[in-house]
Amino acid sequence: MTVKTGREYVESIRKRKIQVYLLGEKLEHPVDHPIIRPSINSVAVTYDIASDQDHVDVATATSHLTGERINRFTHMHRSTLDLVKKVKLLRLLGQKTGICFQRCVGMDSLNALSCVTFDMDQKLGTTYYKRFVDFLKYVQENDLVCCGAMTDPKGDRSLKPSEQADPDLYLRIIEQRDEGIVVRGSKVHQTGAVNSHEVIAMPTRTLRKGDRDYAVSFAIPSDTEGLIYIYGRQSCDLRKLEGVEIDLGNARYSGQEAMIIFDDVFVPWERVFMAGEYEFAWSLVNTFSAYHRQSYGGCKAGVGDVLIGAAATIAEYNGVAGASHIRDKIVEMNHLNETLYACGLACSAEGCKTPSGTYLVNILLSNICKQNVTRFPYEIVRLAQDIAGGLVTTLPSEKDLRNPETKNYITKYLKGEKEAPTESRLRILRLIENISMGLGAVGYQVESMHGAGSPQAQRIMIEREINIDSKKKLAKYLSGIAG
């Protein structure tokens, strides 16, 4: 049995010698830093849920390699049902954490690599798939968190990697040795990077012949020499240093993004999954993106549930739960949220088997899913702020609530409906602030927009996948145009 607990996970990452910078300082103990710890707590939930009897069916799976029960986050999808269960698991975890729990990128990277390394071997006679399977077994047996590192800094986006003023603005191989390769570059906004055991690098875009050195994929431990992490600051991050709880909105959990610097890092051959095969870069990007665009139909719907619940709760505390316009807004929030989920389910149910045996989502529908994710959470937030009322951004601080000179004023004057304690009202308003403009907004808004590719990236894929010629034929036939 290879399923670990959250506690075991935390201890396992504490052992790493990882180089992390945050707010101008190098951290001695990143795992216990108050800004970082809540993001680790979120990952830990992805472990604990695998031992939760209520959820064992969605949270675990049987390894097709070992036959062992494993955490679903390390599983290769072997059926459309697996794809559907993934979406359900992510929604559940979004509900439980109210935030990004950071483990999907790794899962999606593993599944994408399983498809593409298989294809590479078939077409090129390489042995990448075998290497990948060895790595996958290691991950499953040790129940590891993988950081999927795809997004390069990109520099001037109108230029290709090799055209940039600085050739390092996309991660690249700077040296090939007998034992392995040396890479230099960076990956940006890496979700959960500091909380991961392994970093899986992949290219971020289509590559041409001249960009051969940029066609590189590999996996290395997160504390490999030369890896440096610079922590991304988030809206309201400093409140975690204030020693308060209410004002955090969601005190237990948060998300995480970081820049990873690859300062001439050595990677042994057995961990290299692509090294120069530029013609497969697009396939890897596209496959990963398809999986990851599906993911958002789950996790964002789960966070949406939390925000909807918060809106319904504050409506009750404000004494307006029965007002028809409030009820209608809550229906609308749910409508939008369930539309996201429906798209996540649909691209899963319509998935298909790839030559590797791993199931891939329907690419068109997973892009449809993500495109909606770039829109609806914003409208859900707008409605939540509408229902919450202005207090969501004008509340006094928790410290003022604790200050004996002001406590009574706050308690008296911010009382809502008579059954609702003032403090509860403050708590739920802070949760709405968290998701709509604080720590949670990072994941619920900007990540919804840009994670798994910016909206224009989906539109390009949609244009490719819609088979417009077949639709033109339908129209010509019905309108009586011959031929």
Added chain:
Amino acid sequence: MTVKTGREYVESIRKRKIQVYLLGEKLEHPVDHPIIRPSINSVAVTYDIASDQDHVDVATATSHLTGERINRFTHMHRSTLDLVKKVKLLRLLGQKTGICFQRCVGMDSLNALSCVTFDMDQKLGTTYYKRFVDFLKYVQENDLVCCGAMTDPKGDRSLKPSEQADPDLYLRIIEQRDEGIVVRGSKVHQTGAVNSHEVIAMPTRTLRKGDRDYAVSFAIPSDTEGLIYIYGRQSCDLRKLEGVEIDLGNARYSGQEAMIIFDDVFVPWERVFMAGEYEFAWSLVNTFSAYHRQSYGGCKAGVGDVLIGAAATIAEYNGVAGASHIRDKIVEMNHLNETLYACGLACSAEGCKTPSGTYLVNILLSNICKQNVTRFPYEIVRLAQDIAGGLVTTLPSEKDLRNPETKNYITKYLKGEKEAPTESRLRILRLIENISMGLGAVGYQVESMHGAGSPQAQRIMIEREINIDSKKKLAKYLSGIAG
């Protein structure tokens, strides 16, 4: 083998002695009336497709009653895969006809009755399910079109059936006899009514004790004595009498709605499926609606494909197919259209088995599906009109194109891109007119809005199904509210 062809279908309905009024006249030969015939052609496609080897898997099924291959429109869903195939079949037929093909209501009525009559028998000890199964066998063996007659005129919508000034504004039992019941009332906007073999009546709303007589469901042949059909006129219907083709946009196919008058109609007991059990009215309405709200995720996406194809074609004819804003609008049309389809698939894949053995869609998600259908087709139409240009409503008539005095002017001055014949341009513009404001708009817009229940009906169901308390709990937990 019980699968008929379109031709056989047409002959079979020609034999009926049906009472149809249209434009102030009683029709001798409704099947050959130029306003009606295109709507019959649409239904005929639902027959022909069942013999089309490319589509036999989605278009037919194996009867669980007889083991025979049957048209899927007469099939009881025995799995979630059946539900998914239904959506795919409807999209395909929407693509082939560009219009409402009128056969879903009957299919959805049959499936709803199979669930609810089974439940009634279980709870009340009645024998409705057996009667229903006998009827179903008859339908399957003869491959019949059923009109699902649910919507009563409703009169003053703020009043219950028994409160109306005229008690007949909801269909009701006016007499019970030994051999059967006599019913009086009307059903309005009945899709495909005149083209059906059988009429299946059902209640249209929740009923209370005092509305017992309104709790009535049954099936009767469409030419039963006392049934009178008054044909609903549609936008641009008179063009079908003009002897033209181009100006129809879609000359082969159209849709159909009619009022049915039940002028004291006798129904024998073996065809009665509900007679007074008011407490099951809601269940029947709700089950039917769930199925029918799913349907629109298929058929409307199919019509959407036609409109998208038409928009892409006119863009090409106008010489602007490559303009970035045009391409972006076509992507947006597809995005919206595929979102509808995704919702249709999702509620199917998440379906579940009812006690009767018939599979029912996920009710929440099918309501989400329909709610989107009340919005997106309108936006797709708006974008189509944007791409089409003003000619879509200022084109001269086909007769002017045929008139030697004006033919050359039109041919010369309405020429677009040099490869596109002027006539083709006119044809495709007329198809866009058809779907956006002509015959097709009836099905693509107003039916999208009100068919299977008006938008507010879905919002009521969404509110019921979302389990807001569980969401409140999530929010309270994360914000630290105890209890």
Added chain:
Amino acid sequence: MTVKTGREYVESIRKRKIQVYLLGEKLEHPVDHPIIRPSINSVAVTYDIASDQDHVDVATATSHLTGERINRFTHMHRSTLDLVKKVKLLRLLGQKTGICFQRCVGMDSLNALSCVTFDMDQKLGTTYYKRFVDFLKYVQENDLVCCGAMTDPKGDRSLKPSEQADPDLYLRIIEQRDEGIVVRGSKVHQTGAVNSHEVIAMPTRTLRKGDRDYAVSFAIPSDTEGLIYIYGRQSCDLRKLEGVEIDLGNARYSGQEAMIIFDDVFVPWERVFMAGEYEFAWSLVNTFSAYHRQSYGGCKAGVGDVLIGAAATIAEYNGVAGASHIRDKIVEMNHLNETLYACGLACSAEGCKTPSGTYLVNILLSNICKQNVTRFPYEIVRLAQDIAGGLVTTLPSEKDLRNPETKNYITKYLKGEKEAPTESRLRILRLIENISMGLGAVGYQVESMHGAGSPQAQRIMIEREINIDSKKKLAKYLSGIAG
């Protein structure tokens, strides 16, 4: 006193010898043709209102040329108040006719020509402004309707006029003579063309040196030799031939668009306002468009009022006027409609004096106005159809209501709220059908989209007018970027 009545107007256009083709026939008496007459009635209202004491302030003005009281449609705007009154007049006429009353294009053409011919004379030493003023006096003194003819057929839109396979796809000068010019080409979707006294031609786009012959503007009587009109057919046009009233929805009034063919038409020099000055083509297009984009903030808001009123009436007849979701939808319709009006007012109030003395609207804000007009009427229609219910497209015909065999069924079963006669309910539903998919939809939807330029044309203008550099400076300053 030069203000005519509607009756005088009708008699004046009856005298013309105009060549009109409609539905494959050349018309002897276009003024009395049942398809055309309602559109003439709409224009006539623009005359009658000028004698209506309630509206004399908005409907008339004092000529700056003659000091006479004139119909505002022939007036040059001499102040921002004139611009505001124009918008109010158009809203009023939209309310009174529920349709396009066809007289704005001429008004906007005259005002645009007054600005641009003045500028041409200043810069080129020409005498166009003097010619224009003579023509304007003639128009004012005889209270004439002018058709503003701008939109060329355009052929392949990716090509310039001189690049087209057929050089006539944009109107052009084919010969210059001592006494005048000869022009060939066509103008399409010409609003009110058949109902006008004069046709004012203008170029439709920016022109370069090689397109010199296409830089042509002039005014000629609508029955000039060589002018041929081919009537544009509209959704539901044939109902006007049916001898019915209710089914028309709006029986008195309709709109009109026609193709005009210029079959080698001679124009004397005193009526020529541009002949080769290609560098002013853009200015004329842009000035006209600015005025015409303002217009829609008035007329479409007026038609919107009618549709809102119809929706509120049918809600009452259906017995649901008090339902919160219905009330909210009516508020939303009004909100959108008033936003259009607000934009029309704003671009007027921010207008400025041009060198000619004529006031021009604020160009950015008039483009904003029109851009909203390409969106909101569609949403208002969607909401109207939502409120109306499915009957809006499934009603039996008026002839069935008149048929003694079906009259009682219809009267009985389509009764709504008890105070509302069934016939009134049918009438209001037909009006909603008219504006949402019938005759009125031509003006309220497609004309809203493409009249005064398609949406992309406004976006191009918005991009030009926003001064993005000044906004970048604001952002750089606040974020602390030096320089």
Added chain:
Amino acid sequence: MTVKTGREYVESIRKRKIQVYLLGEKLEHPVDHPIIRPSINSVAVTYDIASDQDHVDVATATSHLTGERINRFTHMHRSTLDLVKKVKLLRLLGQKTGICFQRCVGMDSLNALSCVTFDMDQKLGTTYYKRFVDFLKYVQENDLVCCGAMTDPKGDRSLKPSEQADPDLYLRIIEQRDEGIVVRGSKVHQTGAVNSHEVIAMPTRTLRKGDRDYAVSFAIPSDTEGLIYIYGRQSCDLRKLEGVEIDLGNARYSGQEAMIIFDDVFVPWERVFMAGEYEFAWSLVNTFSAYHRQSYGGCKAGVGDVLIGAAATIAEYNGVAGASHIRDKIVEMNHLNETLYACGLACSAEGCKTPSGTYLVNILLSNICKQNVTRFPYEIVRLAQDIAGGLVTTLPSEKDLRNPETKNYITKYLKGEKEAPTESRLRILRLIENISMGLGAVGYQVESMHGAGSPQAQRIMIEREINIDSKKKLAKYLSGIAG
């Protein structure tokens, strides 16, 4: 000359003995507190602009009381042009500060009181208007900032003031004395409260007979005994304590909201403008709201300009300024932003004179304006985040940029287009973060939603103002319904 400078303003408020609590502490020197000071800087700009020769026309006016040149923020609108200039002034200040500059509420309160106290005196024979004019002169002569204090905490919103469990949840008179009144209660989310010289209290809703004690309006110095301010915390407020600049996004300026506690405060009669006249409460609320809903058409458009400029700048830095989808999104942002402005202008241009001589905006159109403000800024933010890219929430901190160990990594890897310094890119991204989820989002989002009344409040007003009966008449007339 009574126009002060920003510096004079700051000195004047430094002298007050005001009781302010922030983050659990009572402040000794609120004016110099790093969290508060930027909000004071914003107010100071409203002073400095009055001496700026470029803006003197919009920023100042001539007092109708004294004939002196005064800051427009203390002026009574004497024409529609004054109303228009107000909107232009607010847009200008939004552009200059990128945030809420807090001075509109006072201006709108003064204008509302001038209208309503005049009416009260006319109808009741009171002398409130005279008292008000004396106060206004004092404000104008000393160029004071007034805090308009309207919003009560409201407790259970389904209950009236006198029905609340705690009678103090709406501000009320607890005692009437010969020299004045004593009031108790609180006002919440008071914009700029701590930065004001005077506090003007007004009721927040319609009041009935039983709520007489709640009908109270007055003005008192902000450091009056018994007034206590508890500072509202804002998203990212702690960054102001970090000693950084870039990470603030907009380091100079911020907004401010605070709770004001009225702990049994005495108000002398000469400063009382309403005391028990409950029947005028609605009029005061409604008049104030109309002015304040107009305001947002100016200030939010100004902040919108900043965000648009930031988006255009980051597009340039990212090397994508020319991409068609980016350009289109910037056009869309402008389109929405100018629509807000157009509504602000329209309600001003359509203003009218009240009996007091003060001009009031058009109430319907000012509600339309605000309703759009509750929507469009959210969409503008969404588009800004789309254009910005994911870095907007994953950037390392300024301290990491300053840390020699990480500085080079950040500078190297976050470089964009080659002409743009990395630091500039960071600055503009932080400004976008500020407005979209940080300090600026408080004003640009939640204040846009709830300031001047929540969206439902506008919908109620829209429903009242639209004269639906006149619209029904239009529809009935055109559809041929008699009477």
